[in-house]
Amino acid sequence: MIITAAAFGLIVGGLLGLVGGGGSILAVPALVYGVGLPLSAAIPTSLVVVGASSAVAVVPRLRNVNWRLAVIIGAAGTATAYLGTYVNRLLDQKVLLLAFAAIMVIAGVRMMMPTKAAGGSCALPGGGVHWRSCLPKAIATGAVVGFLTGLLGVGGGFLIVPALTLVLGLPMAATVGTSLVIIVINSVAGFAAHLGDLHIDWAVTAAFAMAAMAASLLAGRLGTNIPDRILKRSFGILVLAVAAYVTAQALLT
Template sequence: MIAATAIGLGLLIGLSLGALGGGGSILAVPVLVYVIGQDARTATTSSLFIVGIAAVTGALGHVRSGRVRWGVGLAFGIVGVAASLAGTAANRLVDADVLLLVFAGVILLAAAGMLAQSRSSTNSPPERRLVHSGVGAVEAAPRAGAEAEPEAASSVTGGRHTGRRWTGAQAGKIVATGLLVGFMTGFFGVGGGFVVVPALVLALRMPMQQAVATSLMIIALNSASSLLARTGSADFDWSVIVPFTLAAVAGSLAGKKVADRLSGTTLTQAFAVLLIAVAVYTGTDSILGLAG
């Protein structure tokens, strides 16, 4: 029964990942806690495995097309490893209800950002159009013939790129965002794609396709380092993790077809509403747990 439930929910989360291009993994922890019945720490461990495998699967497809920005991804990964270890250590020290309450706050912030940016995309002029990544709308890459993006400092041909040196400001943004995402990965057991993709596109002005591909690589690296930090002290419930992971991978592949049929604004707003509902339920339950 648990395996069947894990498969169904894994498909749903994978579907949202594939349809929205990211962000769906933030639902994994609440689902594992409130539907599957895992405790908060076991759920964050399970989520790391599920998110990591799904990210690797997605990244492999982009590697073949040359969209992964290895320099940025590795920089994020190296910075994020140390932060993810700190997040993992903090996870062990925090009460489970406090952990879930803070997580509910993070979900609300992500949902608010998605709704705000989806509204701005609806009102934006064509030349400043926004594209949707599953974490809200982010500014599209300049049109062909426009000035080359100064932050990403790369030329793009058919999704490929040629890298140039970063400025001090760009390096600072990479380090700051990498620390934040790495800590969140270790502490909450989420991939952090809802932070990484906007950071790459808005802060580094990376073309959207490259940002999505590079984000998957970063998520995989951070998830792997956090899992290694938990080896020997964490509970791995493989009867849940294996079917959930396989279903999430399959669902993410099917999600792309859904995205082709619905507008990015519709998908993003629907997902944001779902996140708000999950955050309210998680936060309320955590507050009651702390009070009782």
């Protein structure tokens, strides 16, 4: 079990290091179907793994992090994630999965389409930020992403990366680093919400997390040398693949 956990940790960490997202949506299925943990243990374990590996992956990208945006979006998302979690309990899970897949298809297609150079009030040509127009967008983005993350239960990075790129206009290099910081914030908040009823195998968690952190650090260093266009297109393909898988699971189960 520990070896299997480490193997999946390499995959999850590598993905986080390269594109700044996608770890949580793979970590939970890997822990449940690959490692054999119950869902009650897989969710908090995933939060530890994804949070720790994201913190390590951001180290090579510290110069590219927009810290103010990360804190604003993370704070707004933390508040609305609890609301999303509450609504999640009221809705049919198949409906939620299909909604998630639809959002992923839209985000994936948009990420793969040719776009104008990134920019806007949150990413001025000179590298600054016009906060009067950017701040409302950042708060709204954080609130929506946080709500959807809580509502759907997985995929924080899959939502944050397209939001930072398509809504706020950040270049991919800044998007990846900023996304990783936001994921760390969300992971800490999510783990704190599970402290009252925590079921976790710390040996499996440690093996998964150590492998993920090592892979995310290496991938993070390699990712800084990959052009934005390739990262965006690769991320878009990955999002569409996950959307297809989620749709199949929702319709066939």
